[in-house]
Amino acid sequence: MEGIDEKITAIINQFHLNNFSFSKRIGVTGTTVDSIVNGRPQKDGTRKKTKPGYDVLTAIIDTFDINPDFLFGKSSTMLKSDVSNNQTYSGMPQVIAVNEIGEENVVYVPVQARAGYLDGYGDPEYIESLPSFHMPHLTNGTYRCFEVEGNSMARTFFDGDLVFGKYVEDLRDVNDGRVYVIVSKTEGVVLKRVINSIEERQKLILKSDNKDGNYPTYTINAQDIEELWSVTMYASKQMPEPMDIYDRLNELEHKIVDLEGELQRRTLN
Incomplete structure (x- = not known):
């Protein structure tokens, strides 16, 4: 599953922006966006990505008309304007x-x-x-x-x-x-x-x-x-009909009983 940094990168690319121009549109510094998307350099040479705060997420959603479910990985539809063309299912029963x-x-x-x-x-x-x-x-x-x-x-x-x-x-x-x-x-x-x-x-x-x-x-x-x-x-009130194999077993059982009775009669005679 894509992280929120990858979702934000996809939004930047969708609108043909770079990190700096994107930051200006949502009212934050370029460093803030860069730390979210690329991460801050660490002493060991790695980069640690910053999680965007509520204000940043709200600014992205409002500025670019972004579907919130896209940002949080619940939908592949990026723009709110496209959501109306997709499912409008509520996702929860209204009354229990x-x-x-x-x-x-x-x-x-x-x-x-x-x-x-x-x-x-x-x-x-x-x-x-x-x-x-x-x-x-x-x-x-x-x-x-x-x-x-x-x-x-x-x-x-x-x-x-x-x-x-x-x-x-x-x-x-x-x-x-x-x-x-x-x-x-x-x-x-x-x-x-x-x-x-x-x-x-x-x-x-x-x-x-x-x-x-x-x-x-x-x-x-x-x-x-x-x-x-x-x-x-x-x-169901429907009782299943007996299977063919049941009928055959039932018939075989009757024949066995008849044979046993016949053998008993012959033994007595």
């Missing part, structure tokens, strides 16, 4: 629920509440009106429980199943091929398998597990995403 002893609860979003959730996910009163419960083993994050609607994800998830999602703080952390609940004003609340194309195209690619042809793959822009939840657990 806690129980009486301060432990974070899992908020349950049933199908009939989805329309209201699109308008109320940031409204504390609305979130409080939804059912919530504590699950001790769901820790280290904020979780929501969503009821599955439809069969676009069959054979993995079915209508009426419950999926538990952990809030994703950064869209760049989306793992290809994993299942997520995506909340957006354009698509509503959807459950899809996701391919991450944030860095290249500022989009997520959404795929359905149902392959009957009625659920085409499509994309969603990062700027349209309100919330993203990584599915970590689910509960």
